[in-house]
Amino acid sequence: MKTANPQLNEHGELIHLLSIEGLSRDILHAILDRAAPFTAVAEREVKKVPLLRGKSVFNLFFENSTRTRTTFEIAAKRLSADVINLNINTSSAAKGESLLDTVDNLAAMQADMFVVRHAASGAPYLIAQHLAATGRNHIHVVNAGDGRHSHPTQGLLDMYTIRHYKRDFTQLTVAVVGDILHSRVARSQLHALSTLGVPEIRLVGPQTLLPTYAAQMIENAPLRVCHDISEGLRGADVVMTLRLQNERMNGALLPSTQEYFKSYGLTPEKLALAKPDAIVMHPGPMNRGVEIDSSVADGCQAVILPQVTFGIAVRMAVMSMLAGTSGAGQ
């Protein structure tokens, strides 16, 4: 999977969105550029454009996520697509049909796009490869989160948000706080930040969730592990908090959520160490009082709700961009 790039066709155009990894700075900026006018569509009286009219978009969710599914459903409907929601855990999967048989069947129904959420890392890649191998290059795949691997539209909307507020990536210090090593959101963020030229990316979290070797998790990225939050936040332009997954909360890795909040929860006091105009981000849904204090979440430096708004525009951008391309992956 690493040598070739199944996301791009022979002209270097995006045909699938599988991960941020492997996308150039130009492509990332092209997606963000394309998203900008879609933020205006959402403020119109009639929030629709006909770019995907008559196309069939399948929300193929092998893992439940109403929130993410909703963002893609809205994005596709505002592009005038027909949207079919499929929660596969309660369906054919129970009947023992394989992932690829399900994909073959939906492809045979003349799907135009699959938005895929799956608990297994690499599932969207597998689907894209299978479509290529079976001569169905006209069907596009968007990864909506796969295992611990990637959540590229989240990474893109985060970049849109940073660019919106900070303009130039190449002057920024960005702190990512939380369980970075196991987070698909973080992985996508780090690839994006690195590709876009952020010169200092700090990974902030406890030794147990974030061993020192995490600084090597992405090749050639300017990553720096900080177990001390003060060191991590000092002078930062952007503070990206991560959701503490429930399964981490009551295991051996963390003594308690209170302890975590005390050490790494983003409070006004800790945030005061960052630059005065630093922005605070969170991918949602938030655990208030665990990774973030309510006064910060609702404070004037938080851009958490704009992230959501930009997320719709970014997904519209990705979907409409894909729909305009075709051809085999490289």
Add this chain to the structure above:
Amino acid sequence: MKTANPQLNEHGELIHLLSIEGLSRDILHAILDRAAPFTAVAEREVKKVPLLRGKSVFNLFFENSTRTRTTFEIAAKRLSADVINLNINTSSAAKGESLLDTVDNLAAMQADMFVVRHAASGAPYLIAQHLAATGRNHIHVVNAGDGRHSHPTQGLLDMYTIRHYKRDFTQLTVAVVGDILHSRVARSQLHALSTLGVPEIRLVGPQTLLPTYAAQMIENAPLRVCHDISEGLRGADVVMTLRLQNERMNGALLPSTQEYFKSYGLTPEKLALAKPDAIVMHPGPMNRGVEIDSSVADGCQAVILPQVTFGIAVRMAVMSMLAGTSGAGQ
């Protein structure tokens, strides 16, 4: 919540539909007037009007109700809106996200309207207040049933039905039969009947479900408690039966459903006590043989299915009326 009226803007126009309580007779008639032409839309070849084209309506159901959700979904689609169904019990709520964080997120996706069903009384109010407090007055809230509090579109469709068959509210005797004290449907009906000038409203049911003090449950309303069904039905123009909730059926409050049927179930014999042209209503779904006999439910005095038909028109009326207004609650 009682002093101001968050349902109306500074011009007295409806911006949310949260409860019948607090709405004037003029507003109620205005909604019913607006519903009338929508009954014709539903009989056209193409059952659509473009009044909500490009709008995003979220069916935000924190409590499962396929039936009510369906009526709102159809109403919104016939107005050409994009409808997103969210069953929140299986989603973010499970991840511990708060009601207001969920609302903030959906609002940030540029929602235009929330149709809210919630087990907690007051949840739609809370949402409307929160939207006002966060400067999102352009988003409208429709209460689709909250706890034991209110189910205003049910109350409105009931009034539409009565007006359709009986014309003048101010000459009517209306009997409401069943567990009125704990019913959000009944509460909405009573407020509406009282506001529209019905001079005699009889509350009919057993002492255990309907204590005598129930006659005071709504201020200044001409309520009269009748534990004897003959007394309750005699000479009535309208008989509104209520669904006996399952949780009441096998508790200490009722000896048995057979006993209930014997005393309060609407049979042809009991109905004969009402006026010969009395109409029989039920909000559905019916427990045949418990609160109503099949021969009455399917008889010529029943207007139970017209209630459903009018319900779509009334919901179209409410949604299109709200979509045409804006501004902060009073």
Add this chain to the structure above:
Amino acid sequence: MKTANPQLNEHGELIHLLSIEGLSRDILHAILDRAAPFTAVAEREVKKVPLLRGKSVFNLFFENSTRTRTTFEIAAKRLSADVINLNINTSSAAKGESLLDTVDNLAAMQADMFVVRHAASGAPYLIAQHLAATGRNHIHVVNAGDGRHSHPTQGLLDMYTIRHYKRDFTQLTVAVVGDILHSRVARSQLHALSTLGVPEIRLVGPQTLLPTYAAQMIENAPLRVCHDISEGLRGADVVMTLRLQNERMNGALLPSTQEYFKSYGLTPEKLALAKPDAIVMHPGPMNRGVEIDSSVADGCQAVILPQVTFGIAVRMAVMSMLAGTSGAGQ
């Protein structure tokens, strides 16, 4: 149910699709003829035609089937209908509302079409009869699978597939392999094959699943039971494999799935007994390694994915044909 034909109006036009049984050869060919242009719609840039614009189609699924529901949802959306999905097991049925009360309610919402899946054989008939009895002849019913009785759109798409590849039904030898006696899919296939004039239909399966008297299961049909698969497949033009239902797998009827595969699983060796240009069909979802070997399922004689594609076109044909007719059943 047998004497009259509730599927046809007084002009012999299709008003409901309840089963293949009772439909003439002309009607079957008329449906297949109508499906042909819809296969082209699905290959257009904008995959929509306005034939059902403004119509309300209810997917009324009393038994869960994401796969079948999806095919009807896509077909209806490509015809521009408004589609409402109802999974009734989690809804009013739980509240004790009867099937016919549910139907009455949805009919009162001005439904135009019900697509019905139900575990009880005959449920779609019951609904169609009830609609006729209550003067709602303008609402059409499509059976999407009822108990062990019928799955007519599956039967039709199978016939479309055979006609597409083999043209003339009257020269064919068709083998149906598996648990035919208990399969609604098989029942629909056999009625269709017989009506369309296939001169030899072989029922192939073990004695325990397929007793010899199965040859009489459809009156006047040229059925022949073969317990020996070699005898069943020899010289066949079409091999229709059936899904082995899970409940059959570990009961007293079959020693094991491995045994079943050894005796009746379609392998390249067994398939070699059929004509060299024989086509292999399966209604899906497949149990690879149980009723069919992967090399056959993915081989060049398999037309399993074209079946799915044709299935959308056939459902569009049925829905648009029904929408153009009205009147009472015969």
